[in-house]
Amino acid sequence: MALNRLQLSNFRNITFAELSLVQGVNLFCGPNGSGKTSLLEAVHMLSTGRSFRSRKHKAVIQEGALGLTVFGRLSGGDSLGVERLADGGGRIRINRAPASSSSQLASCLPLQVINSDSFSALDGGPGVRRRLLDWAVFHVEHSFAEAWKNYQIALSQRNALLRRGKIVPDLLSVWERRLAESGEHVDALRQRLFAGLNAALTALLKSLPDSPLSRIEMSYRRGWRKEVSLIQALEESRQGDLAQGNTRVGPHRADLRFSASGEAAHQILSRGQQKMLVCALRTAMAELVCRHREKPVFLVDDLPSELDELNQLQFARWVSRCASQVLVTGIEVEATSRPWLALSPPWNSPKVFHVEHGHISAESSAAT
Numbered sequence: 001m002a003l004n005r006l007q008l009s010n011f012r013n014i015t016f017a018e019l020s021l022v023q024g025v026n027l028f029c030g031p032n033g034s035g036k037t038s039l040l041e042a043v044h045m046l047s048t049g050r051s052f053r054s055r056k057h058k059a060v061i062q063e064g065a066l067g068l069t070v071f072g073r074l075s076g077g078d079s080l081g082v083e084r085l086a087d088g089g090g091r092i093r094i095n096r097a098p099a100s101s102s103s104q105l106a107s108c109l110p111l112q113v114i115n116s117d118s119f120s121a122l123d124g125g126p127g128v129r130r131r132l133l134d135w136a137v138f139h140v141e142h143s144f145a146e147a148w149k150n151y152q153i154a155l156s157q158r159n160a161l162l163r164r165g166k167i168v169p170d171l172l173s174v175w176e177r178r179l180a181e182s183g184e185h186v187d188a189l190r191q192r193l194f195a196g197l198n199a200a201l202t203a204l205l206k207s208l209p210d211s212p213l214s215r216i217e218m219s220y221r222r223g224w225r226k227e228v229s230l231i232q233a234l235e236e237s238r239q240g241d242l243a244q245g246n247t248r249v250g251p252h253r254a255d256l257r258f259s260a261s262g263e264a265a266h267q268i269l270s271r272g273q274q275k276m277l278v279c280a281l282r283t284a285m286a287e288l289v290c291r292h293r294e295k296p297v298f299l300v301d302d303l304p305s306e307l308d309e310l311n312q313l314q315f316a317r318w319v320s321r322c323a324s325q326v327l328v329t330g331i332e333v334e335a336t337s338r339p340w341l342a343l344s345p346p347w348n349s350p351k352v353f354h355v356e357h358g359h360i361s362a363e364s365s366a367a368t
């Protein structure tokens with residue numbers, strides 16, 4: 001699925017922009033602080049209802065404005081709209097009708113983001129990796145969203161009971177059974193996805209020149225001991241959980257680990273190799289998603305500053321196989337377009353947009 005038209009207003013320093021995008025590569029070039037990342041952030045908001053830089057909508061709304069809007073029309077004809085107001089209100093619309101949750105936006109517009117934050121996936125906490133895995137599970141396994149929601153409800157109920165201090169055993173076991181049932185389901189979906197993801201990632205890494213990167217192995221930790229069921233694990237950890245007021249086992253503790261010869265990936269890979277590993281992981285996820293659904297859109301913020309030329313070229317090749325469209329930012333047009341020019345059509349003829357002081361104009365014509 002590609003984004004054909006994008007319209008935004010009062011989004012950080014962009015007062016208004018209306019753009020016609022192409023399938024393949026869209027380049028947004030301009031000096032620091034001109035509004036390139038804000039543009040990508042707006043597309044992210046259209047797919048998730050939120051920014052990738054700030055948890056607070058107010059920080060994203062243009063200073064002095066009452067609210068922001070982002071509107072997009074997809075290649076399949078659907079339209080998406082997000083409005084965020086400074087007073088905390090807002091609306092999400094799909095085909096002009098109110099949408100009940102932002103996950104409906106995500107199913108219409110699957111999106112992968114590569115920016116400097118993406119690289120914390122290896123050395124950051126497990127939550128970052130879990131969310132990455134769940135992006136692919138959500139798009140491939142249709143029962144995941146419901147199972148995960150049920151799991152979260154049961155988890156917060158069990159945690160609330162644990163914090164009360166005085167346990168009502170019957171009530172606790174009701175929520176533990178629900179937690180175990182939805183948790184086992186979430187885990188089964190993740191495990192099935194993981195098997196395909198692992199195969200796709202290994203194939204991508206093996207296609208790289210021999211280095212520690214091509215020997216990286218990925219493993220999945222489900223969040224409780226292998227030998228027991230989730231209900232047993234919950235019973236075993238009940239006393240400790242009571243003392244902590246928190247459920248310490250279950251799929252909310254799952255993780256992906258990356259290692260080579262027993263060493264953690266971030267201990268043995270160079271910074272650039274770590275970045276390439278994250279690019280390969282996101283590509284592998286997109287490959288899995290496009291086997292089951294339409295190809296996702298990639299947002300790539302300032303690739304030249306992250307990877308050397310060979311790796312940029314490799315990554316551009318990967319993206320061209322599994323994405324419908326990519327929006328790339330950079331400072332110089334020549335350096336930003338270089339990795340894409342060696343690919344086959346439509347990837348070798350990027351549409352270039354110039355970004356300056358929040359104004360965005362297409363290269364070949366007047367402002368779009």
Ligand SMILES: Nc1ncnc2c1ncn2[C@@H]1O[C@H](COP(=O)(O)OP(=O)(O)OP(=O)(O)O)[C@@H](O)[C@H]1O
Pocket residue numbers: 011012013030031032033034035036037038039058059060061062063
């Ligand atoms: N709420 C806001 N209202 C108005 N302007 C804002 C707001 N938030 C941020 N800005 C400004 O918007 C500008 C665009 O920032 P953005 O991060 O999009 O730039 P960029 O082109 O990606 O820069 P770089 O190349 O340095 O990454 C910055 O000058 C920033 O100070």
